[in-house]
Amino acid sequence: MxxxxxxxxxxxxxxxxxxxxxxxxxxxxxxxxxxxxxxxxxxxxxxxxxxxxxxxxxxxxxxFRTRFAPNTVFVDGVIIEGGRAFYYKDEAGNLDHQAYMIEVETAQSPLKDWFIIENNALFPFFQTNDLVQVTYVDPTEIDLFIDRLCLVSMPIENTDKLNSVLGFVVNGRKSGFDLNIPGSAPLRDIKIEGVRPVTMALYNPPVWDQRSGRPRQKKA
Structure with missing residues (x-):
């Protein structure tokens, strides 16, 4: 072959x-x-x-046929306590996909987003500065990702916006789905608009500048 x-x-x-x-x-x-x-x-x-x-x-x-080589990973957002995920935005409120630039050995794909874990938000699964990669999938095939760690999009009540939370999708006790969030209380009977499974995790990559103690950062 x-x-x-x-x-x-x-x-x-x-x-x-x-x-x-x-x-x-x-x-x-x-x-x-x-x-x-x-x-x-x-x-x-x-x-x-x-x-x-x-x-x-x-x-x-x-x-998959994946070749790992040094690549630039542009971190798209951050995950904090409660599994809540937020995308980085610029001063105008637009998504800023080049806020953080990190050199790691991994593969890149336009269908994947990277998030950095903040303040041990998902301990013991992840710790501060770990990276997780989520992949866009068909939102109608949620059943394929039961019991998997996913970034789940849910509607915010009385708005047209979505809330993204990282957790394990499980079947609800009565109907629908629940979301088990590492280190936090589960969410019950949630309505899922989209699901993105975690397809890669990088534990303690060389994110931090040892001299300043701050993330390596490069603005577009």
Whole structure:
């Protein structure tokens, strides 16, 4: 299998002696869909990676072909006590995706956002300065992410705005969903508008300037 392949689907499928049709049957899809996914003609979403990984007997992240190299991570926001997430904004109130620039060894994607943990907000899962990456997924497939750590978007009552909170999505006691927030009380019977699973975490990356004790910062 060439290293230029966009993912490892074909490589893993052939290792298990499966045809495209057999894999398609296992995940409930058409073989043409499998072919397009293997060749990168269709985007390999987290949902597809999970379904295909399960059929091939591997984890969802094993399906991706990821090369880790030094990259610039632009931290998009911060997570504080109670799992509450906020995006950085400039003086005009616009999203500022280049407020914090951090050099780490990881892969980049336009469908992912990075958050930095503040003040041990999610201890013992995460500590101050840890980074978590969340990935945009189809909001209609919430059931795929039950019991997973996700950034959940919920409507704020009597407004047209959304509140984002990091926690474990679980089935509600009566109906709907609850959100178990590390280190805080759970939220009951929430209405979910969107869910972004945590797809990567970087523990204690070299974020802080040792001389000043402040985050390395670069404005656009």
């Amino acid at each position: 060439s290293d230029t392949s966009p993912n490892r689907i074909a490589e893993l499928r052939k290792l298990r002696g499966m045809t495209q049709q057999a894999l398609a049957d296992a995940v409930g899809a058409h073989w043409i869909t499998i072919s397009k996914l293997e060749r990168g003609k269709l985007p390999l979403s987290f949902e597809w990676a999970e379904r295909i990984g399960h059929a091939l007997g591997v984890g969802e992240f094993d399906v």
